[in-house]
Amino acid sequence: MxxxxxxxxxxxxxxxxxxxxxxxxxxxxxxxxxxxxxxxxxxxxxxxxxxxxxxxxxxxxxxxxxxxxxxxxxxSSKQFLKTEPLSDDEIDVLESGKILSQYGDWSYNNIFKFNEGFILTPYVKYEYRVLMWLKIFDINGHYYFREKTKVEAFFDKIRMDDDIEINNYECYTFKKSYNVSKVGILIRKIAQFSGLEIEIKDENLFIISQKLVNKEDIIKFEKYCQYYIET
Known part of the structure; x- marks a missing residue:
């Protein structure tokens, strides 16, 4: 098969x-x-x-x-350079998180490297999407964020029980960081964009688009990458 x-x-x-x-x-x-x-x-x-x-x-x-x-x-970017396939160790890191492991069977193509990490196009749910993998520091925690449903948005106005409160994204905490404030800073900047799944797992920040590879999502990632470099 x-x-x-x-x-x-x-x-x-x-x-x-x-x-x-x-x-x-x-x-x-x-x-x-x-x-x-x-x-x-x-x-x-x-x-x-x-x-x-x-x-x-x-x-x-x-x-x-x-x-x-x-x-x-x-x-065409001078910032993102086409590079060799990921190593087995790097693939293991990707699969250790929720963002890709939740899909079970996945592959990837078109990998680009930059100083802070990688951009690649994983194949999930019968289409290629864009994923950015950034190397981060001083987190030592595990969080997953996805866009809130209407029901979740309604009840969060009442109970506000997420460790990190983001207006449009639901927070799931698997391991609480000793540096929650830094997690909040990193997430709130990317959470201004819609249509993403976001995960922080210790020294790794994964961001994946929720639809077919497109120019708008790549521009989002470029903007966030520039913000990250400047902070």
Whole structure:
């Protein structure tokens, strides 16, 4: 039985075949069917390479167009650099948290590194999303935040029982930090944006979007990353 990621790649492959070429996201290369069969093609060496708009318009599915336009923001950035796949230890760290482990079967693609961590696109619930992983310090705690339902928002006005009160996000405490004030500072800045799941687990801050990779969410992450660098 094929995995979710394998089915997604087959879908992309099928769409690309209509234009008689295949896009290889690992090497940022557009290759012909003959090159794919032979296993020999030139790798695009420009780490700031962007997919041309004329090529994006050739994709069969609108979701692919949205995704590639969003990824162009990362590909062209001088702050986020395309890098090697995560190590086994790094994957273990990701899987130790709730944000990805809750989905069970997941994979990832398009990983970019910057001074404070990584941005990657995990494949969950049949779509690629954007996840930012920041390295943080002086926390030693474990918290998970998701957007409140209307019912939760109503009752929180009455009882206010979260360890860290955020207007639009529900807080779940798995291990209380000795530096709760710093957790609050980190969370309140990113919680001004909607459509996210957020997790702090000791020296790691994970933020994942709740919909298909798109330019708006990447811009959110860029803004938060700049805030984090400046604090």
């Amino acid at each position: 094929k995995t979710k990621s394998e089915r997604e790649e087959e879908e992309k492959m099928r769409a690309s075949l209509e234009e008689a070429y295949i896009f290889d996201p690992v090497t940022n290369s557009k290759i012909t069917l003959e090159q794919a069969e032979s296993g020999e093609w030139e790798v695009n060496e420009d780490e700031f390479w962007e997919m041309p708009e004329e090529d994006i318009r050739k994709f069969a599915f609108e979701e692919q167009k949205i995704e590639e336009r969003a990824l162009n923001l990362l590909r």
